[in-house]
Amino acid sequence: xxxxxxxxxxxxxxxxxxxxxxxxxxxxxxxxxxxxxxxxxxxxxxxxxxxxxxxxxxxxxxxxxxxxxxxxxxxxxxxxxxxxxxxxxxxxxxxxxxxxxxxxxxxxxxxxxxxxxxxxxxxxxxxxxxxxxxxxxxxxxxxxxxxxxxxxxxxxxxxxxxxxxxxxxxxxxxxxxxxx
Numbered sequence: 001x002x003x004x005x006x007x008x009x010x011x012x013x014x015x016x017x018x019x020x021x022x023x024x025x026x027x028x029x030x031x032x033x034x035x036x037x038x039x040x041x042x043x044x045x046x047x048x049x050x051x052x053x054x055x056x057x058x059x060x061x062x063x064x065x066x067x068x069x070x071x072x073x074x075x076x077x078x079x080x081x082x083x084x085x086x087x088x089x090x091x092x093x094x095x096x097x098x099x100x101x102x103x104x105x106x107x108x109x110x111x112x113x114x115x116x117x118x119x120x121x122x123x124x125x126x127x128x129x130x131x132x133x134x135x136x137x138x139x140x141x142x143x144x145x146x147x148x149x150x151x152x153x154x155x156x157x158x159x160x161x162x163x164x165x166x167x168x169x170x171x172x173x174x175x176x177x178x179x180x
Contacts, residue, residue, distance in 0.1 A: 016042055016045050016046055019038050019041050019042050019045075020038070020039070020042050020049075020051060020052060020055075022038050023035045023036075023037075023038030023039045023041075023042065023052070023055060024055060026038060027055060027058065027059055027062075030062075032059040032060075032062050032063050033059075033063070035055065035056075035059045036056050036059050036060070039052040039053075039055050039056040039059070040052075040056070043056070048079060049079065050075075050076040050077075050079035050080035050083065050086070051076075053072045053073070053075040053076035053079065054072070054073065054076040054083065054085065054086050054089065056072045057069040057070075057071075057072035057073040057076060057086070057089050057090070057093070058089055060072060060093075061089060061092060061093055061096075064096075066093040066094075066096040066097045067093075067097065069089065069090070069093040070090055070093040070094055070097065073086050073087075073089050073090035073093065074090065077090070082113060084110045084113050084114045084117065084120070087106045087107065087109050087110030087113075087120075088106070088107070088110055088117075088119065088120060088123070090106050091103040091104075091105075091106030091107045091110070091120075091123060091124075091127070092123065094106060095123070095126070095127050095130070100127045100128075100130050100131035101131065103123070103124075103127040104124055104127045104128060104131070107120045107121075107123050107124035107127065108124065111124070118144060118148065118151065121140055121143065121144050122140075122141075122144065122153055122154065122157065124140055125137045125140030125141045125144070125154075125157060125158075125161075126157055128140060129157070129160075129161040129164065134161060134165055137158075137161050138158065138161070141154045141155075141157055141158035141161070142158070145158070152178055155174040155175075155177050155178045156174070156175075156178060158170075158174050159171040159172075159174035159175050159178075162174070
């Protein structure tokens with residue numbers, strides 16, 4: 001009896017892992033609605049796991065359901081606050097919702113755990129620029145450029161920010177650097 005109970009619990013574990021894996025594959029193959037259905041099954045069976053909420057959040061971002069993605073990422077962070085990707089996903093969702101301060105906070109928290117993550121630095125700089133905090137945005141882009149002089153997105157985003165500020169001379173300098 002004990003052996004059969006153990007094997008049933010082991011089988012449930014394997015099935016949950018398999019369903020999560022199938023959901024990630026559906027996400028990879030851009031079947032976002034199907035992937036959400038699989039993640040929902042895992043959440044129903046094991047609501048304490050962070051992964052199905054996180055992956056469902058990614059699927060919702062890709063479906064442009066930014067509010068749903070923000071909620072799922074928040075639930076994932078309640079379960080595991082140490083996964084940098086969750087901060088990145090929630091920050092992006094908040095940025096798309098116009099909550100630039102919330103996005104900046106998420107990117108900053110992610111950078112506490114992964115201080116060399118160029119995408120987090122870039123996204124935080126863009127969020128600062130969207131929030132009209134141009135000096136902070138300039139610092140982010142310049143820091144990225146000083147660390148990686150060949151990092152083209154930093155030049156392009158700094159150029160876009162300078163165009164928004166109507167500083168065409170600085171914008172042109174960055175574009176010239178990219179072209180060189």
